[in-house]
Amino acid sequence: MTPELSRTLNALGTLAVSLVLVLAYFYQLKLYELPCPLCLLQRVGFVSVGVGLGLNLLYGARARHYALMLLGALFGVSVAVRQILLHIVPGTGHYGSPVLGLHYYTWAAICFFLILLGTSIMLMFEKQYENGSTEQRFGGSTLAKVAFFIMLGLAALNAVSTLIECGPTVCADPPTSYKLIDELGNNN
Template identity: 65%
Template sequence: MSPEFARNMNALGVLAVCLVLVLAFYFQLVLYELPCPLCLLQRVGFVAVGFGLGLNLLWGTRARNYGIVLVAAIFGISVSIRQILLHIVPGTGHYGAPVLGLHFYTWAGIAFGLIILGTAVMLVFEKQYDLAADVRASERFGGSKLAKTAFILILSLGVANAGSALLECGPGICDDPPTDYKFLDKLEEAGET
């Protein structure tokens, strides 16, 4: 696998993670399904996966960047499994509307499992780490429009998720289940007094 092919695969991986985050925002902003604290932690896992893949786009493919992806995906799947187990017992309810019969936390667990598997497969191909074939320093930022777009998009979604979590939870502990944007309510109350 050439370094350029590996870079394109990483860019596609970042775009897939971005799609997951965009869908989560759609449910949050359009359908007003606020993410629970465990959902927010799963988003952190997705952003960290995108960050690790983004480092491969920015600086060239490195095993240590895949390590970041693996740690983030293991964190994410752990949180997903925790949430699945909280809702697996009959009568305990669920959180959020199902999508194709499964809830977001179940889909997140599946996605993190696929990320772990895909990263393990990518680690097998050693030619992607060939420094002689790596791009010149002047071309390191992405090398292609696809890579540049993917990197900028994951950074933007990471910032948007951090802002969204701040608006929902404020500087303190998040409500479970969330009912509104706590920080905005506090600002509104402060403006009325």
């Protein structure tokens, strides 16, 4: 696999992770389904994967960037499986609306598994690491730049929306409103 193909695949992966986050924000902002603390931690896992992908886009493929992706996906899948196990017990209900019959945490577990599988496969191709130090940033790829900045914006949005939802303290479980907005409104 050439460095150019690797960069293209990493850009597509970044866009796929970005799509997952965009869909989560759609449910949060349009359908007013505030993410629970475990959902927010799953978003952290996706952002961590996005950081690893972004580093591959910015500096070229490196095993340590893939390692960051693997760690982020392992964290995310462990949180998603925990949430699945919390809701699998009869009578415990579920959290959020289903998408194609599955809830966000189930889709997150599937996505994290696919990220683990895809990243492991990408690690097998050593030619992608050639000429990495002499390449210009983003390898001159417009797709890589666009994917990187979309992911960067979504990571920043994740931090801001979590602060607005939870304030500077522990997030409510289940969340019922945007805590920071409520606190600012009560102070006026």
